[in-house]
Structure formats: structure tokens, C-alpha cells
Amino acid sequence: MSRVKAVSLFSGGLDSILATRLILDQDIDVVAFNLKTLFGVSKKEGLSEAELGVEQLGVPLKVVSADVEYIRMLRRPKFGYGKNFNPCIDCKIFILRQAVKFARDVGADFLFTGEVLGERPMSQQGPALRLIEAEAGLKGELLRPLSAKLLPETLAERRGLVDRSRLLAISGRSRRPQLQLAKEFGITVFPSPAGGCLLTCEEYSKKLCDLFESKKRVSVADVSLLRLGRHFRLGGNKFVVGRNEGENKELMAAMGRGDFCFELPDFVGPVTILRGVKSRESVCVAARLTAFYSDAKIEKVRVNYGKGVFDRHVIVERPSREEVDALRVGQKKPV
């Protein structure tokens, strides 16, 4: 008889590690599935959280990206946003749909997640769990091992592929039961529970909102730029000012074909990118922002600029704090 095979929706967070371990303990083959989006808090070096997680469990990991489709979903989420720009219900449905395709490809018998009933306000309440699995085409089929005993029996349990009596009944926001379980399993490496998704971050959400409001067609490159720098807008023009040397280099590397870059030849300061119409006014604004965040404390400042090379210059006045703040990107969500 062939062995039972399951796909684990795997973020690398503690809940997904524990759920996977519970299923592995039933002598079931597990493949971890991770959807990499543009909104994960990426580590500059080393293994990703998902990679670290599977390393401890000894299971294979499939990482998939679907950036363009994810951006499309993010612009008009059917079930709305959470506190910031996080469309958690639509996001989970999106990830599950990708996982369903993968599970079919690898011939998995069922899918499971590390979700815990009542752990998160938007996407992990009972009705939301039911909605998510139905929208993903998995009504009655999605197993949540950590809360399974509090939820209706799934198809995998009814078919005897999984022993329900060995699953758990964890619920609520306290992480104590999970931490205790991690101790029992000897699992020591896992990320802290919050902070893994940029869409839950207020500052990042402001930038994304501004981008969606100002552009009909948003590219992966546009979204990638949001991770870098301070963001300002004047009409159709976007200005991104580097916050440190590393970001200055990344901004230069992220420049689009039509973008202008700005820097001060005589003082330590940022690189600024201007994306949009290159009018006298927008060049002046970009130059003044560059001057504001530099070490230059004099009234009139020379700023070099150009398309990838700094072959032109302009002399500008340093703006006041109020002028700079007036250009900062807004906070509204799109309607």
C-alpha cells in the first residue's frame, strides 16, 4: 500500500512547524508549500524562515512566487483589508488555491495548515476558516491539526488517513500551548509571531496606498521600490530618498529606464529617485528633498542629477521641514 501524502501550507512560523510535526508523527509523508510574496520581511542573508523550518523537520520544501496575480488580488480584495493593507482572508484563499494546484501535481491526499482557531481576529475565526476553505474549493477538506478537535471532521479524518484522536484542540490568542508543544518536540528555532508581513505595517501600507491611487497599472518593480527609502509625491511624480548608504546603492540598482537620480557632489547625503514627468518643477523638488536629507546646512545647494549618470546640475534652496512633510505619501486605503 502506498503511503499517505499531505501538503503543508508552510510559512516557517511556529504554528506551521508544529502542525507539520503532528502530521509527520502519524507516519504521513509531508511536502511543505510556501508562497513567496513581495511582502514578506526578507532577511538579507541566510536561510528564509520556511527554509529554517523545514530543516528542523526534514521535509522537502516547494517555494512558489505569483507576484503579478498577488498584486491584482491586493488591489481589489473581495473580503477587504484588515487594520492596514493586509487582505488576510483573500491572501489565505490565494495561497490555498496555489497550494491546491501543487497538491494535485504531487498527488497529495490532503492539505493542512497551521491555523489556530481564534488566534487572529480577521482570518482565523470559525466563519472565516469556513469561508476560506470554501472559496479555495476545499470545503470540508482542509485539515487544521492544531485545532482539529474543535472543528468539524475533515475528509482526510473520515477516510482514516489521519487519526483525529492524535490531533489537538488549541484555540485563542495565547501562544502558551504552542510554546509548550515546541518544548516537548525539541523545536527551538522559530520566528517571533509578529512582523513577518509588510502589509500589516502602517508605514508600508501608506506607500502602497499611494502607489495604487496614483497608478492604474502597477508593476512588480513599482512594488519592490516600496521597500526602500522615504517616499514623497507631487501629482504624478514619485520621489524616493535613500535612508543610508546601502539603500542609496539599492535605489541606483532599482532605477527604471525613465527615472532620474539625484545626489550632492559636495556633501554626504542620499540618492533620490524621481519617477514620473521630468518637469522643471519635479526636478527642483527632487533636488530639494535630496538637499534636505544631506549634511549640507547652507542655504543654496548644488545637486547633480541625470538618467543613471549625474551629468546635469541644479542649484536649489533647502526646503523647510513643513514643506518636506507636505509631500509625504498619504494614508488612505483605495476605495
Ligand code: SF4
Ligand atoms: S498577515 Fe500578510 S501574509 Fe499573513 S494572511 Fe495577512 S496578508 Fe497574508
